Amino acid sequence: MSGGTALELAASVRRGDRSAGAVVDEALEAIAARDGEVGAFLTVPGDEARQAAGRVDELIAQGDDPGPLAGVPVALKDNLCTRGIPTSCASRILHGWRPPYSATVVERLAAAGAIPVGKTNLDEFAMGSSTENSAFGPTRNPRDTTRVPGGSSGGSAAAVAAGFVSVGLGSDTGGSIRQPASLCGVVGVKPTYGAVSRFGLVAFASSLDQIGPLTTTVADAALVLDVIAGPDPADSTSLPDAPEPLVPVLDAGVADLRVGVVDELVAAEGVQPDVRDAVEAAAVALEAAGASVDRVSVPSVEHALSAYYLIAPAEASSNLARFDGVRYGLRVDGTDAAEMNARTRDAGFGTEVKRRIMLGTYALSAGYYDAYYGQAQRVRTLVIREFADAYRDHDVLLGPTSPTTAFPIGDRIDDPLAMYLSDVCTVPSNLSGHAAMSVPFGADAEGLPIGVQVLAPARGEPVMFRAAAIVEDAAP
Amino acid sequence: MIGGGDSRRPKLELFRDGSDTPGTIAVVAGKRISRADVEHVAALARLALADDEIERLTGELGAILDHAARVAALPTDGVPPTAHPFPLRNVLRPDELSSTLERDEVLAEAPAAEEGRFRVPPILGDEP
Numbered sequence: 001m002s003g004g005t006a007l008e009l010a011a012s013v014r015r016g017d018r019s020a021g022a023v024v025d026e027a028l029e030a031i032a033a034r035d036g037e038v039g040a041f042l043t044v045p046g047d048e049a050r051q052a053a054g055r056v057d058e059l060i061a062q063g064d065d066p067g068p069l070a071g072v073p074v075a076l077k078d079n080l081c082t083r084g085i086p087t088s089c090a091s092r093i094l095h096g097w098r099p100p101y102s103a104t105v106v107e108r109l110a111a112a113g114a115i116p117v118g119k120t121n122l123d124e125f126a127m128g129s130s131t132e133n134s135a136f137g138p139t140r141n142p143r144d145t146t147r148v149p150g151g152s153s154g155g156s157a158a159a160v161a162a163g164f165v166s167v168g169l170g171s172d173t174g175g176s177i178r179q180p181a182s183l184c185g186v187v188g189v190k191p192t193y194g195a196v197s198r199f200g201l202v203a204f205a206s207s208l209d210q211i212g213p214l215t216t217t218v219a220d221a222a223l224v225l226d227v228i229a230g231p232d233p234a235d236s237t238s239l240p241d242a243p244e245p246l247v248p249v250l251d252a253g254v255a256d257l258r259v260g261v262v263d264e265l266v267a268a269e270g271v272q273p274d275v276r277d278a279v280e281a282a283a284v285a286l287e288a289a290g291a292s293v294d295r296v297s298v299p300s301v302e303h304a305l306s307a308y309y310l311i312a313p314a315e316a317s318s319n320l321a322r323f324d325g326v327r328y329g330l331r332v333d334g335t336d337a338a339e340m341n342a343r344t345r346d347a348g349f350g351t352e353v354k355r356r357i358m359l360g361t362y363a364l365s366a367g368y369y370d371a372y373y374g375q376a377q378r379v380r381t382l383v384i385r386e387f388a389d390a391y392r393d394h395d396v397l398l399g400p401t402s403p404t405t406a407f408p409i410g411d412r413i414d415d416p417l418a419m420y421l422s423d424v425c426t427v428p429s430n431l432s433g434h435a436a437m438s439v440p441f442g443a444d445a446e447g448l449p450i451g452v453q454v455l456a457p458a459r460g461e462p463v464m465f466r467a468a469a470i471v472e473d474a475a476p
Numbered sequence: 477m478i479g480g481g482d483s484r485r486p487k488l489e490l491f492r493d494g495s496d497t498p499g500t501i502a503v504v505a506g507k508r509i510s511r512a513d514v515e516h517v518a519a520l521a522r523l524a525l526a527d528d529e530i531e532r533l534t535g536e537l538g539a540i541l542d543h544a545a546r547v548a549a550l551p552t553d554g555v556p557p558t559a560h561p562f563p564l565r566n567v568l569r570p571d572e573l574s575s576t577l578e579r580d581e582v583l584a585e586a587p588a589a590e591e592g593r594f595r596v597p598p599i600l601g602d603e604p
Contacts, residue, residue, distance in 0.1 A: 097585055100577045193561045233569050303547055306543055306545075309543070310547070326596055328585050335597065335598075336599065337599045340597045341522045345523050346523050346524040354523060354533070355540075358514065358517055358518065361517045365517065375548050377559060379550060380558040384558060384561070416536055417539060433561025434561075458562070
């Protein structure tokens with residue numbers, strides 16, 4: 001780790017023990033030395049990072065407050081727009097595009113003193129669970145480089161797990177922060193839908209997408225979320241009320257909390273026995289810390305994956321219509337505009353993105369709309385209703401994050417359904433718009449990290465983080 | 477998308493059985509996707525797929541839709557659809573002047589631009 005957690009780094013920079021410049025240089029050197037074998041980053045704008053660090057050091061020299069993340073190097077998933085710095089979504093169709101604006105989260109991190117040191121690899125347009133669907137090559141899991149880091153925020157998860165940075169940002173549409181966090185052994189948070197502005201996040205599925213942090217500790221995740229969350233006039237889906245700060249509640253304990261282990265998540269298709277054991281052990285730890293723990297049934301989560309793989313592609317097929325060769329990125333010429341559009345999109349999109357555009361277009365087309373998309377939306381209502389029932393008697397719920405630990409590179413890439421099953425435990429919280437996070441909890445027999453998922457209702461981040469802090473402390 | 481592009485395109489039937497009305501959920505969801513369906517959907521999605529891509533997608537989409545069709549069998553009578561996790565309402569900003577994107581910065585990233593505008597191939601047939 002380049003100098004410790006974000007809390008420790010920011011404290012040492014704010015005290016003047018270390019300069020932001022030195023911290024950032026150390027991160028850049030670590031990336032240069034070791035990212036060749038991991039492949040976490042697509043772009044490392046070293047000059048811009050050093051300039052930003054210089055501005056933080058100037059503020060400190062002047063006696064000004066440099067912010068709670070002063071000098072902390074951060075990795076940004078490459079679907080977050082950064083003005084003047086290439087933002088590709090790991091797609092040929094956006095290769096080399098330099099956005100004319102930055103995402104709100106990028107501005108907020110910068111205002112808090114954080115230093116973006118690179119843009120990280122992802123499954124193209126965030127579609128995938130292994131970061132193998134990148135047009136620029138896969139990312140490898142730092143814990144075992146023959147295995148995937150998970151996805152789609154695999155680059156940010158790997159950058160944190162490898163110790164290049166203590167903070168990464170990802171986006172989570174069906175598990176794309178939590179699942180790679182689980183596979184890489186780091187903390188990953190999908191906040192409540194609308195808690196964090198999505199202005200400047202290249203849209204995948206607009207009713208599901210959320211931005212969140214990947215960090216080495218629960219406290220760092222709270223610190224970052226406190227910085228990036230909050231209403232934004234530029235995102236009409238951002239929740240209008242300011243969220244409760246999380247850092248102050250981290251040590252509040254769980255004595256007053258009711259925890260439910262979700263039967264259907266623990267028994268979901270393909271859950272590895274040692275992953276199931278980890279969830280049970282985390283429940284025991286919460287009980288030992290004073291929480292009341294019981295089992296709870298949320299039957300419709302069994303159908304959440306099928307509903308998700310209709311809703312998300314349907315929204316994606318609409319969102320990705322904007323990549324038409326006119327305003328940005330790639331163009332392949334044609335005799336008329338329609339032919340230019342179609343040739344550009346065939347050449348520019350990769351296999352998985354085309355698969356989902358086709359699936360979504362089909363699900364939305366005349367005659368099939370009600371059977372597929374409409375029915376999926378009704379199942380979404382059932383998931384929301386049953387979660388509401390579960391949260392009547394519970395403050396937080398527990399389940400696995402990923403059914404399995406990190407799988408070998410190449411293992412599922414030719415079998416879309418096997419890959420989609422990676423998301424079976426994470427998609428329900430996206431459908432419901434609820435908060436959920438993955439906390440590292442030991443390893444399997446092969447030494448690969450396991451993640452336990454803590455779920456909470458909308459705006460339930462304070463109780464979720466209190467439970468997560470206990471799970472983190474109890475982790476083997 | 478570019479306006480006007482679709483009006484001159486032939487209207488295609490999605491149902492190969494000649495029907496153009498939605499069937500019952502069970503009947504529609506149980507229908508196996510055909511190569512012709514894939515070609516039609518590719519046209520709707522503006523994807524100039526190669527022949528081998530169409531072939532592969534016909535099989536893959538069939539398998540994925542079989543899995544998705546599990547939702548079609550669920551009893552959801554009287555259950556309203558959810559399009560968005562929380563109720564949406566119109567959000568208006570104060571009617572005040574603010575900065576917008578720099579035109580030249582935006583156009584510099586376009587594949588082709590001319591006289592302060594995006595340049596595109598002919599949309600309605602003949603060269604302008």
